[in-house]
Amino acid sequence: MNFALNDEQLAYKQRCREFARDVIRPAAPIHDADESVPWEVMKEARRQGLSGLDSMQYTSTDPDGQLGLIYAEEMHWGCAGIALAISGSGLAAAGVAASGTPEQIAQWVPECLGIGDELKLGAYAVTEPQAGSDVKSLRTTARRDGDEWVLNGTKVFITNGGIADVNVVVATVDPELGHRGQASFVVPKDTPGLRMGKKETKLGIRASQTAELVFEDCRIPVDYLLGGVDKLERKLERARSGESSGRASNALATFELTRPIVGVSAVGIAQAAYEWTLEYLLGDCQILDPFESILDDSSTAGRPPLERQHVQQVLADVATEIEAARLLCQRASWMGRNGVPMSGGQGSMSKLKAGDVTMWATTRLIDLVGPAAASSPLEKWFRDAKIYQLFEGTAQVQRLVVSRMQAAEYRERLEEARAAMVSAEQVAEPEPALV
Ligand SMILES: Cc1cc2nc3c(=O)[nH]c(=O)nc-3n(C[C@H](O)[C@H](O)[C@H](O)COP(=O)(O)OP(=O)(O)OC[C@H]3O[C@@H](n4cnc5c(N)ncnc54)[C@H](O)[C@@H]3O)c2cc1C
Structure with a gap:
């Protein structure tokens, strides 16, 4: 290793x-x-x-x-x-890559990102006012009408909402089937019936646009359904006949792959806050002022000395937790790339830990610096941290996922151990003597 x-x-x-x-x-x-x-x-x-x-x-x-x-x-x-x-456009591109036919991937992934120096944006729209964590309850509908699909509904909190060239939209074609009645559609910018709703004013990550998308009789060609009509029909047929699709476990496995990236993004914020605090306590104002904050004097007056025991305890804890979070992300990403199943929820664990560590670390560092932190870059990192406990699966939902995957893995190991014991007993048992 x-x-x-x-x-x-x-x-x-x-x-x-x-x-x-x-x-x-x-x-x-x-x-x-x-x-x-x-x-x-x-x-x-x-x-x-x-x-x-x-x-x-x-x-x-x-x-x-x-x-x-x-x-x-x-x-x-x-x-x-x-x-x-x-x-952020990578989410939309990943949505196309996950559900599209090879032809659709070739057509729409470049439309989400642009080619060469040409910049294009994508948005991936799932969340609705009543359906965030609970994605099976989506209400945005897609109805087939001849050679077109007609979309109606509202998506909320969409990254790049209103500025994306391509929107990948998850809608329901049969609400009674829950998530098995859903499909993904491509809706290009300027499609009649699509408009941007409210743009969110946010606590953190304020440079990233978040907005509502409203679909009112929004018509798109039939082949903008990702995966194609035949595949959707087969999927709906299987769901109606009660046949298992394995889709839920596939979706879980896919999330395990993407969560380490989200987790390590949070680690970047924690690392920035930690480095800045060290520099602040050392009084090194050359590197101190990444955001041209008002803390621009080089005086160390009012700063707790680095040697004070309480300061050392906090810095050591923060440094240790950041390392631990990063290592979980690195391990999960290595597992994903090398095809090692994350059946214990290792991807979700990494995101859960990193989000919690970043919120905790930025809070502790603000406490350490004291009132001066309010007008320092720490206040921005503190605001930016919160979203990592909310989007891409809230911290509470990550805990549910991890505990369910751990229990399932444990049950599987138990059954394997029992089966091994039974076969060992069979081997050990002497054959009855033939008379
Ligand atoms: C800045 C930002 C960007 C976003 N970008 C996108 C995007 O690009 N595309 C997109 O589709 N969505 C996006 N989202 C939406 C985001 O993924 C959802 O907000 C998130 O999944 C939570 O869903 P919700 O808001 O409906 O909250 P809810 O699911 O209603 O959760 C509310 C609270 O209840 C808790 N909770 C819910 N269910 C359970 C449970 N079973 N057990 C225990 N606790 C539970 C949650 O943890 C949370 O604390 C974004 C959100 C934000 C804020």
Whole structure:
């Protein structure tokens, strides 16, 4: 087992850190303050090969599964909102890749991301006012009408909502079948019947646009159904006849693969807050002021000395928890890339731990710095942290998933052990003597 990053991974980490420090951080306070879309940073990321199809392909070639984590952690170290603005379209592209035919993937993935320097955006729209954690209760409907599908309903809290070139929308074609009656559709920007609803004003990740999407008799061609009509018909038929699809376990397995990336994004925020606090306590104001906060004097007056025992205890705990969270993400990502089943919920564990650690660490660091923290960069990291306990599965839902997967895995091991004991007894039992 080798925990060290190799030369390529280290060089990539350095490249991402430089982009985060030199391009993302200077823009962060502006977009955080006015909640504007950081187009100029997104374009620069594309120009430097740090977003888009090529970038995604590069990070998915690493046999250790670590390049994607390095990218996410470093970008979020820069600013979580801008990092999400740069990479959020990947969700829509992944939605197309998961459900589309090869032809649809070839057509729509580039439309979600753009090709070369051309920047395009995608949105992945599942959540509704009454259906977030409970996705089987979606109410947005898709009705077939000749050569078209007609969509009606409202999606809420959609990243890139209203600015995406392509929306991948999950809707129900048969509400009685729960999640088995649902399908994914592609709805391009400017389709009549699609409009942006309320744009959210948020606590954190304010550079990432979040908005409602409203569908009112929104008509799309029949072949914008991902996977095609025949596949959907077969799926509905199986569901109506009560046949198991295995889809729920497939979806769980897919989430296990994506959660380490979300987890390590939170770690990037915690790491940024930790590094800043160390520098603040050391009085090093050259590096101190990533967001040009008002704490710009180099005086150390009022700062708790680094040598004080309480300060050491907090810093040690924070450093240890950040390492633990990162290691869980690294392990889960390695498992995913190497086809090791995450049947114990290792992907969900990593996201759960990282989200909780980041919220906890930013809170502890604010407490440590004291009132000055309110006007320091810590307050932004504290605001940005919260979402990692909410989206991509709330912390409570992660706990449900982990406990269910742990119980299922334990039951399976128990049955295997029982079966092994029975067969051992059969071997040990002497054959009755023939008379
Ligand atoms: C900034 C932001 C960006 C987002 N981006 C997207 C996006 O791009 N696409 C998209 O589709 N969605 C997106 N979402 C939605 C997000 O995924 C949901 O908000 C999240 O899944 C929670 O769903 P909910 O809001 O309906 O809360 P609910 O599911 O109603 O949860 C409310 C509370 O109840 C708890 N709870 C729910 N069920 C259980 C249970 N069974 N056991 C214990 N506790 C439970 C939850 O943990 C939570 O604390 C985004 C949200 C935000 C805030």
